[in-house]
Amino acid sequence: MKTPLQAMTKTGWITAAVLLLLGVVPPLLMWMGNEFYLLLSTRLVILAVAAVSLNLILGYGGMASFGHAAFIGIGAYAMGIPVYHEFYGGAEAIASTNGWFQIGLAVGASALFALITGAISLRTKGVYFIMITMAFAQMVFYLFQSLDEYGGDDGLVIEMRSELPWINLDDPLQMYFLAFGTLLVTMLLVHLIVNSRFGMVLRVAKGNDERVVTLGYNTYLYRLTAYVIAGVIAGFAGWMMANFSSFISPSMTGWTRSGDLMFMVILGGTATALGPVLGAAAFVLIEEALSSVTVYWNLPFGLMLIGVVLFARGGLLGMLHGRRGDK
Amino acid sequence: MSSLLQVRDLRKSFGGVAATDGVTLDIHKGELHAIIGPNGAGKTTLIAQLSGALRPDSGVILYNGANITRRPPHRRARLGITRSFQITSLxxxxxxxxxxxxxxxxxxxxxxxxxxxxxxxxxxxxxxxxxxxxxxxxxxxxxxxxxxxxxxxxxxxxxxxLATGAEMMLLDEPMAGLGGTDSARMIDFLKRLKGTRTILLIEHDMDAVFALADRISVLVYGRIIATGSPDEIRGNADVRHAYLGEE
Incomplete structure (x- = not known):
């Protein structure tokens, strides 16, 4: 009988090591007086949560959504709008700084948006799916842009962070640990889902839809369910993002943001537990490093991404592992 | 004998080509029914309509007396019809x-x-x-x-x-690409399976078909030109002319 430690795969060890680093290093840097890196890490971890959720549908479900940032925007506006009304009046029904209320709104709105747009988008496949998810996300973008009361194109500064019991989001360390804890829970949840009966259907349907249908599964409903789960998680990430940056704007939902998330997943390694986290980390850190060197950082960054896609199939995790990531 | 699957005047065209041109077919409960025919006769198109992957232009498919013509494939599977694939899809x-x-x-x-x-x-x-x-x-x-x-x-x-528990299995060329020994093993296996399920077998391998089938239907240009026992099919002049004669 193997002990759990002996049974851990190489990928398992890498995952544990990376998560340990993420849990310890940023707070340590903060403690040494370097707040900047904690803030950078907070953004990294929040984006990692969104990337992990995208990986559920993109990596495991084969749904190349180019509109995942829409959920981040919805979650963020679900946090920002109630606070705005609490301070400036109007819309009494939703005016609130209560975190639970805002989370409920973020999750509910994301779920509804995912359900409606997913139900339509999942009727299509391949390039059409990419285009239609992008179109829905752009709809959200233009909607937010047209909301003059909430700053329109310029966005809106949020006057006050969400109020929650036991946790003060104005404290950068507490904010970080909320994001980090969410990442751990999300990773665990996705890990459970993809290995469950539901996950088996989802994963096999990715490559062999006709086969799975022939066995008696309505694969459409399985995909739609996964799409809603991923949307809800990304919506929650959006609520965190609004709290973290105290600012919301339509650009959070832009198609380039969706593209960023997609890159993170592909860069890190699709259909792996750790891949999206590595991808988000690499994305945020390289972006930071390059943009401090040159304003044209997009160019070398783009070339790097092309390099990874061409030469490191299986992404960063695949490179670390020496082969395609685990199943 | 009672029919498990009844197909009535099924038609499906692609462009101007009638791939299924008025197929009427009865598959009896428990039999192994083979469909043979030259390449391009519309065998795979027919199986796709029976499994639900393709929707026929007209005609009716009854399973256990229920009209399943417009049911999606996953619901047909739930009713007990499943298929295997010609190109392995594991x-x-x-x-x-x-x-x-x-x-x-x-x-x-x-x-x-x-x-x-x-x-x-x-x-x-x-x-x-x-x-x-x-x-x-x-x-x-x-x-x-x-x-x-x-x-x-x-x-x-x-x-x-088999594991789906299906009562009716549509087997699309299970012998495809098999060499001598493997082919014989598959025939053996299907012989053992025979009688426990209702099987519609589409197959090119004539030795296999004549060894296994209770009844055979011959499909040519989307039409069934003959249905009968292996002996009847061997002796049928039309079939010899249209199909077997070519060999």
Whole structure:
């Protein structure tokens, strides 16, 4: 009988090591007086949560959504709008700084948006799916842009962070640990889902839809369910993002943001537990490093991404592992 | 004998080409019914309409007396019709047992279960193993599917169909690409399977068809030109002219 430690795969060890680093290093840097890196890490971890959720549908479900940032925007506006009304009046029904209320709104709105747009988008496949998810996300973008009361194109500064019991989001360390804890829970949840009966259907349907249908599964409903789960998680990430940056704007939902998330997943390694986290980390850190060197950082960054896609199939995790990531 | 599957005047055209041109067919409960015909006769198109992957332009398909012409494929599978594929469509990265377990899972209530690991659910694994035993692949249960030989892949393909618990199996060229020994093993296996399920067999291998089939229908240019016992088909002048005569 193997002990759990002996049974851990190489990928398992890498995952544990990376998560340990993420849990310890940023707070340590903060403690040494370097707040900047904690803030950078907070953004990294929040984006990692969104990337992990995208990986559920993109990596495991084969749904190349180019509109995942829409959920981040919805979650963020679900946090920002109630606070705005609490301070400036109007819309009494939703005016609130209560975190639970805002989370409920973020999750509910994301779920509804995912359900409606997913139900339509999942009727299509391949390039059409990419285009239609992008179109829905752009709809959200233009909607937010047209909301003059909430700053329109310029966005809106949020006057006050969400109020929650036991946790003060104005404290950068507490904010970080909320994001980090969410990442751990999300990773665990996705890990459970993809290995469950539901996950088996989802994963096999990715490559062999006709086969799975022939066995008696309505694969459409399985995909739609996964799409809603991923949307809800990304919506929650959006609520965190609004709290973290105290600012919301339509650009959070832009198609380039969706593209960023997609890159993170592909860069890190699709259909792996750790891949999206590595991808988000690499994305945020390289972006930071390059943009401090040159304003044209997009160019070398783009070339790097092309390099990874061409030469490191299986992404960063695949490179670390020496082969395609685990199943 | 009662008919399990009844097909009435089924038609399907692609552009101006009638791939299925008024097919009427009765598959009796428990029989092994083979459909033969030259390349391009519309055999695969017919199977796709029976499984639900393709929607016919007109005509009726009855299963157990119920009209299933417009039912989607997953609902037909739930009713007890499943198919195997001509081009192996197994999940190569997963184990042999995983492939069968997914089929077992399909008839074990709904699969909107998100937490427990599917590979740790004993009764699914056990029933999948039983099915593998039935087809003689139990020693390969834990091997990655990609490592199996082509012959084993064909067997596994049928094991997956069996594991759904289907009463009616549509087998699309199970002998495709098999060499002499493998082919003989498959015929043996189908002989054992025969009688336990209703089987519609589409096959090019004439030795297999005449060895296995209770009845044979001959499909030419989307039409059934003859249906009968192997002896009747051998003796049928039209069939000899249209099909067998060419050999």
């Amino acid at each position: 999940v190569m990265e997963m184990s042999v047992l995983d492939n069968v377990a997914l089929a077992v899972q399909a008839r074990d209530g709904h699969s909107f279960r998100f937490i427990r690991a599917a590979r740790k659910i004993a009764h699914l694994r056990e029933r999948a193993r039983e099915t593998l035993r039935e087809v003689g692949l139990e020693t390969r249960a834990d091997a990655p599917t990609a490592e199996l030989s082509h012959g084993e892949h064909r067997q596994l393909e049928i094991a997956v169909a």
